Amino acid sequence: TRAVFLRKRPDAGVPKPENFEVRETDVGPVRGDQILVENRYMSVDPSMRGRLGTSEMHYTTSFVEDAPLDGSAIGVVVRGNDRIPAGACVRHRLGWRDLAVVDVDAAAVIEPRGVDLHHWLGVLGQPGFTAYCGLLRAGGLRAGDEVFVSAAAGAVGSAAGQFARLLGASRVIGSAGGPAKAALLTERLGFDAAIDYRSEPVADGLRRVSDGIDLYFDNVGGDHLIAALHRLRMNGRVALCGMISAVGDDRPPVDHLMQAILKRITLTGFIVRDHEDLRAEFEDRVLGWLAAGELVAESTIHRGIDNAVEAFLAMLDGGNVGKMLVELN
Ligand code: NDP
Numbered sequence: 001t002r003a004v005f006l007r008k009r010p011d012a013g014v015p016k017p018e019n020f021e022v023r024e025t026d027v028g029p030v031r032g033d034q035i036l037v038e039n040r041y042m043s044v045d046p047s048m049r050g051r052l053g054t055s056e057m058h059y060t061t062s063f064v065e066d067a068p069l070d071g072s073a074i075g076v077v078v079r080g081n082d083r084i085p086a087g088a089c090v091r092h093r094l095g096w097r098d099l100a101v102v103d104v105d106a107a108a109v110i111e112p113r114g115v116d117l118h119h120w121l122g123v124l125g126q127p128g129f130t131a132y133c134g135l136l137r138a139g140g141l142r143a144g145d146e147v148f149v150s151a152a153a154g155a156v157g158s159a160a161g162q163f164a165r166l167l168g169a170s171r172v173i174g175s176a177g178g179p180a181k182a183a184l185l186t187e188r189l190g191f192d193a194a195i196d197y198r199s200e201p202v203a204d205g206l207r208r209v210s211d212g213i214d215l216y217f218d219n220v221g222g223d224h225l226i227a228a229l230h231r232l233r234m235n236g237r238v239a240l241c242g243m244i245s246a247v248g249d250d251r252p253p254v255d256h257l258m259q260a261i262l263k264r265i266t267l268t269g270f271i272v273r274d275h276e277d278l279r280a281e282f283e284d285r286v287l288g289w290l291a292a293g294e295l296v297a298e299s300t301i302h303r304g305i306d307n308a309v310e311a312f313l314a315m316l317d318g319g320n321v322g323k324m325l326v327e328l329n
Pocket of ligand 1: 045046047126127130151152153154155156157175176177178181219220240241242243244245246270271272273315316317318319320322323324
């Protein structure tokens with residue numbers, strides 16, 4: 001089978017094509033407590049950039065040089081066992097390869113429930129679930145909130161903005177890079193206003209479109225977080241989801257935290273895996289919204305394992321709308 005290997009860690013945290021290599025590799029034996037899965041879709045995620053380095057600036061393990069990368073994937077079981085039969089669809093953590101030998105305990109059977117399989121890595125998978133937990137748990141979303149979402153045309157952001165509206169926000173604002181993405185937010189995804197942070201400083205954009213926000217869903221950090229702190233109302237809340245703008249830089253916006261004191265702002269970081277108890281309710285609600293036509297699930301799909309690295313690098317550079325995926329086989 002073929003898999004994407006980490007050839008050499010990137011210098012200064014900025015990955016390039018030469019850091020990776022697609023290699024032929026043995027599938028290896030399949031033990032009794034394992035299944036053989038033919039991967040259909042694999043995810044490329046911002047957190048994989050952190051995993052290419054050796055620092056602790058991510059929430060799983062670092063990738064290993066001369067070993068295959070890993071990450072979420074969905075596939076069809078081609079050799080099953082008594083617990084998961086051949087033909088079942090499973091979601092697991094061994095992406096970046098065409099065929100995966102997966103421990104049964106590390107595979108979740110997916111019933112597609114009438115929805116295209118790839119959405120189970122997108123709006124019905126970890127990005128959608130991140131948006132849901134971030135709004136409700138970290139952000140304490142309340143009916144009537146004015147909500148601001150950054151990286152709003154991406155996988156988590158496009159879900160967060162739409163979920164906020166469906167869960168009772170009074171107004172939803174998004175920021176994204178470029179005029180096409182800004183137009184997508186208001187024309188297709190139901191945002192009330194959009195900021196193209198490449199054509200104006202995000203602070204200016206926020207002042208232009210909002211008198212005050214109650215909840216900021218932060219995917220970006222940096223200037224976005226600073227601008228939001230200045231635009232939040234009294235008792236405002238920030239759900240700290242990710243800091244994609246801060247390559248290898250974890251300096252908090254300390255000079256601006258006086259805003260948090262003055263306005264009694266709560267900043268809450270969260271990691272999606274701590275909220276599994278919400279998973280069933282999340283899936284039921286999202287399936288309902290999709291069936292009712294109230295939710296748009298965007299994705300950008302590249303094809304073939306040879307294009308997986310390109311998809312990953314393009315995603316970091318804003319080359320995706322909605323969830324960035326690679327279709328395999
Ligand atoms: P996206 O689909 O949003 O893709 C990344 C997007 O980030 C790009 O499309 C690009 O959009 C934007 N971006 C890249 N660089 C910058 C920059 N310098 N400033 C502003 N925007 C930038 O990825 P995901 O939806 O998968 O992830 C979104 C965030 O959520 C990430 O920060 C990720 O780490 C975080 N996350 C956190 C989890 C948690 O448990 N806390 C779980 C999963 C994800 P544009 O063209 O608009 O710039």
